[in-house]
Amino acid sequence: MTNERLDQAAIEDAVRDLTGWALSDDHAAITRDFRFRNFREAFAFMSECALAAEKADHHPEWSNVYNKVHVLLSTHSAGGITRLDLEMARMMNAAAARFDV
Template structure:
């Protein structure tokens, strides 16, 4: 998978509210009502990540979820990361 340039990444990020680019990855965070809601969304994302064979680097503290996506084989961000980011956004929207 081809690593995207910073310009390509910044252009694609225009379609993703709340996502940023830093340290060779795209990042976002979400806040939920409580831990149960956060963990439920993480579980849904985990199933999607397994289907795509592309797993996020993420952290969870109580109701906060932080996600970073990069393609390790490409040493940066690829289309694969944006595909996973779109799936994450769809999961979040479906939960609201």
């Protein structure tokens, strides 16, 4: 099931394969900072990711300042990182790659 919390070994293995992502200090989330050329690109990235997140019913914690987007992914109902978070991170990486990030 995709909303079951992953064990620490599975999380560490997955994060090694997720370019740019790291475990949060408390190991309850994964995090990444994206930097785009400008605000338009950052906002377009967030719009694309928002549509995908809504479709997956799994929403990121994120913030945007000009060309930077900070993302934190965790499944609160599971109390940590699940496959949904990893899938969202992969989708976000693919979206960012369209902007050469």
